[in-house]
Amino acid sequence: MRGLLTKTLYEIWLPTLLYGLGLLVVKMILTYILPQIHEALGEVLHRLPFAKTFLTILLGNTLGAEISARSMQAFLYVHPVVLALVWAHAVTLCTRVPAAEIDRGTIDVLLSLPVSRRAVYACETIVWLVSGVLVLVMGLAGHLIAAPRMPDELRPELPRILLVMANLYAVYVAVGGIALFVSALSDHRGRAVGVVFAILLASFLLNFIANFWEPARQIAFLGILEYYRPAQTLQHGGFPLRDVTVLIGVGLVTWLAGGEILARRSITTV
């Protein structure tokens, strides 16, 4: 396992560092400009009432007449760039084996080593889960670096931030699990990435449409963002146990399915 981990770390340290730095910078910028956004948002909501629905969907909480400071804090965790970076890291790491290895033909060298496919999968899983924590911690560091410049009422309390981060990590696990499952079925990384992003986009759209259309509301539970509501967590505190359980459950089931498929499938590079 140590040799496999060394090989995997050689490959993922740079992308992980880049995603982490990206998240750090984005969080710093968002933290820095949050007061300005808060100020401007009142006017935008007054002029464009439709934007309120969009914000409700994004923040995972019903907004009152005025957007509260607590709801505003959730922007740091639902901004599309933040979500895109976290998802992209999960998808990048979780489509490596077998899709990327088959795609570039290196799977032959990897599987010629005396390791089972399950061991390879386990190694990828460890690296994915640990590096996900690192990326999220770098994001938190970005926020903490810029936080002293925020007004007190906009600055989230650390325990509540950690609760939201746990929820975001559960999203990361669910997305990664889905990516591992799709990758196990695929011989081409591009195709696997495309399928996962299509699933995420569909999930996002479902979440959006469910606010306007009753039939979509019936199946809204299928969307990943249905289980990620940072505004509620920041406002009320309390661990979002149900949401985290569902997301980890999705991640676990798809991870198990991906592992079984990888262990049983034929591997061809031609």
Place this chain on the structure above:
Amino acid sequence: MSIIATQQLSKRYGRRMGLDAADLHVGEGEIFGFLGANGAGKTTAIRLLLGFLRPSHGRATIFGLDCWRDSARIKRDVGYLPGDLRLYPWLTAQRALRIVGRVRGLDLRAAGAELAKRFQLETDLRVRRMSRGTRQKLGLIMALAHKPRLLVLDEPTSGLDPVMQGILASYLRELASAGHTVFFSSHTLREVETLCDRVAVVRQGRVIADETLQALRSRARRTVELVFADEAAATGAAMPEFLHVRHREGHRVHCELEGPAAPLVRWAAQQPLTDVTISPPDLETLFRKFYDVSLDEV
């Protein structure tokens, strides 16, 4: 005991048979050549042996272990060089030996350095800067460094210059004489002819021959040129059944000899001949016939 044994080993890709009911047995210390044209089924057979592919039918074993179920255990004692070798761009020989050594639980640095010296490979050069031949050398070092009991090489000389091909051939002979087994796939007769003890030929997924090179040589036809004293003698001579006349040029008759040379020599002694030329066994033609899908009988 057979190091490699397959029984009715088959792999189907949709409606096409990649390998069809192959029965192969490779003994310890043998250099076994696996010959076939491109797409004949050589790589499919190798991928089945290494547990990359699940057989559609039949079974393959290495060291008596099932190639699909016990793949990881088998590979402790197997070195493999893929036909279309692709390596990680960040890899150097040093890193490769460190990683492969850790996975195998062995210190491969000394053995790897010795091989790198033998194959003239810079150990700190990254794959992204390597030529195809240099990458092939690194692949060989990764496959050989742990001195495996069985070495599976899929077209190993592709990309290597003739000098390196010679170095590899002598290294493989050394391995075989030390009791290691080599399973060697190729589409080039020459390298198999100079290296292997036994050869199997695969065509359209079927193993159509599995014989020692000596047996193949005895089956291969020889070209014979008979020079008679005059044209009348050449025309009037009654040809024995082991000689097949290809064409005549005045007093010269060009034939193909089937079987050993002794009966020809005895027959020629009684003919009004001024000269006889017998070529070595023509394996090239024999293998061309093996490869030619339009010919059903060889």
